[in-house]
Amino acid sequence: MEKLIHVLYDYIIEYIVRIVGVLLLTTILMQIFTRIFFKVPFSWTDELARFAFIWYCFLGSVLTMYKKMHLGIDYFESKMKPKGLFINRIFIYAIQIFFAIMLAYFGFKLLGIVGRQKSPIMRMPMKYIYMSLPISGVLYFILSINELYLHIKGESTPKPVVISDVGGDINL
Incomplete structure (x- = not known):
């Protein structure tokens, strides 16, 4: 499972996010x-930029969650005892799973609603634009289930992101 997660998020999703960002x-x-x-101006560039931005935001947020960025x-977690921290993380992963299910479910429902609509200028089917919602939901779900599994198994360690500034390092 770890190999699949690694390939999916480190190679496929990251590559797609980079391509959409360049676009x-x-x-x-x-x-x-x-x-x-x-x-x-070309009339289609405004519309294409808007659609690319939607995909960039949703897939970028999935990638950000994967990289723990x-x-x-x-503050509150640092005050918790190990058992409380363990339960708190399970609660957080459960909320993430719930959000992922809702995003995927309502994203698929939305695809049924906008299935026949086309964008005003490029005449692109709008379902290709709104497809970013259920795809992101499924990717969030896979990631959250994996994180919950690793946490329960005891292999999960949160990696803090370190941002360097002039005065020193800031741990997030």
Whole structure:
């Protein structure tokens, strides 16, 4: 399972996020360039940038959770005894699993609603845009179940993210 998680998140999802990020940046730069030099920008760049941004945000949040780079406040956890910390983490993983199930479920329901709609300018089916919701939900679910399993098994150790600044290191 660890190998599958590693390949899925470290290679596939990270690669897709990078491609979508480059697409987002390229379309925004094209929009700026055409506004300055042609006075009439390409109409499709605004729409494509918006859609790329949606995918970038949702898949990027999954990748951020996988790399444990999300914002966390550990003040209360640092005050807990080991048993309380163990139970607290189980509760947190259960909330993550619930959120993932809701995101996937309502994302799939939304796909049924927008199935026939097309985007105004590019005429792209909107289900391709909204597909980021259930896909992210499923990816969150896989990740949260794996983290819960590792935590219960006793192999999970949270890795703090260290951000360097001028005055020294800041542990998050």
